Amino acid sequence: xxxxxxxxxxxxxxxxxxxxxxxxxxxxxxxxxxxxxxxxxxxxxxxxxxxxxxxxxxxxxxxxxxxxxxxxxxxxxxxxxxxxxxxxxxxxxxxxxxxxxxxxxxxxxxxxxxxxxxxxxxxxxxxxxxxxxxxxxxxxxxxxxxxxxxxxxxxxxxxxxxxxxxxxxxxxxxxxxxxxxxxxxxxxxxxxxxxxxxxxxxxxxxxxxxxxxxxxxxxxx
Numbered sequence: 068x069x070x071x072x073x074x075x076x077x078x079x080x081x082x083x084x085x086x087x088x089x090x091x092x093x094x095x096x097x098x099x100x101x102x103x104x105x106x107x108x109x110x111x112x113x114x115x116x117x118x119x120x121x122x123x124x125x126x127x128x129x130x131x132x133x134x135x136x137x138x139x140x141x142x143x144x145x146x147x148x149x150x151x152x153x154x155x156x157x158x159x160x161x162x163x164x165x166x167x168x169x170x171x172x173x174x175x176x177x178x179x180x181x182x183x184x185x186x187x188x189x190x191x192x193x194x195x196x197x198x199x200x201x202x203x204x205x206x207x208x209x210x211x212x213x214x215x216x217x218x219x220x221x222x223x224x225x226x227x228x229x230x231x232x233x234x235x236x237x238x239x240x241x242x243x244x245x246x247x248x249x250x251x252x253x254x255x256x257x258x259x260x261x262x263x264x265x266x267x268x269x270x271x272x273x274x275x276x277x278x279x280x281x282x283x284x285x286x287x288x
Contacts, residue, residue, distance in 0.1 A: 080114045082143060089147070090132065094180035102127040115176070159193045159215060161185045166197040166214055166231055167238055170277060174233075190215040190281040203257040204229070204240055208282060214240070215281035221270045224253075224278070231277040237266045240279065 092098035095114075096107040104110070104127065112118040125140040136149045160181035162169045172179040173195075185196055193215040200210055208214070208229075216231055224230060230243045232255055241255035246267065253270060257263035 078143075079119045080116075082120065082140060082147075083110060083113055085147065086128065086132075086135065088184050091184075093183060096180065102131045111178075114178070159185045159187060159190060160195045161213075162195060162197045164197055165200040166216065166240065166277075167201075167233075169195055169197040170216070170231055170233055170275065171238070174275070187215070187281065193217045193280050194277070196281075196283075199240055201239060203259050203263040205259045207258045208240070209284070213283040214279050215283075216277035217280050219276055219278050221273045221276050224276060229279040231279065232268075232273055233275040233277075234268060234272045235274070236268060236272055241266070 087095065087098045090098060090101065092101060094107075095110050099105075099107040099110055102124075109118070109124070113120065120140055122141070125137050128135055128140060129137045134148050136145055136147060139145050139147050161183050162179055163182050164172075164179065169179060181195070187193075190196075194217055196213055196215045199208060199212055199214055202210055214231075224243055226243060226245045228243060229240060231240050232238065232243070237255060239255075241257055244254040244256055246252040246254055251269060252267050253273075255266040255268065257265065
């Protein structure tokens, strides 16, 4: 279980996202309504990197949530809570959608909104949780399984682990393995080799990579 003493390295959107989790708001739009913003577009502009946290926005948030440090909102310095020097971050956005669809949504100008946030300390640091609707990794990962994803750089990938790969040539969840004797290519290997083929890509062809950090399987009654 990880506790953070300071949040000075968080960017504007990360601070807003942390606030949404802390308040328990079901979505960005719901949080916007809570602080009397007419629509969530103002917050999405921050997420896209077009705007920072203005003094007006900080005042709206502080008025609604007095425990939130206004200095932290504006600068990222110190603790998020005025009377607490530590803050636990382990809530993960959960989407009732296929993981590929969710990952592609985060790259669009209109990202999906999570249905809720899940608290799994062992998966702390994950970017989102979502279902898999593919049979490519069966029987190890069955359709309807909830997976927890963390975005990483391709150079950080560990051969033999499971990843969600996004590229112009292929998008899906696969084992990532090296091509024997060739460090310039990567193998994307399905578990279900009867119905799905292996794909070979160069690292530079992978635009976005998410490590599967956790798998939650629902047992029958």
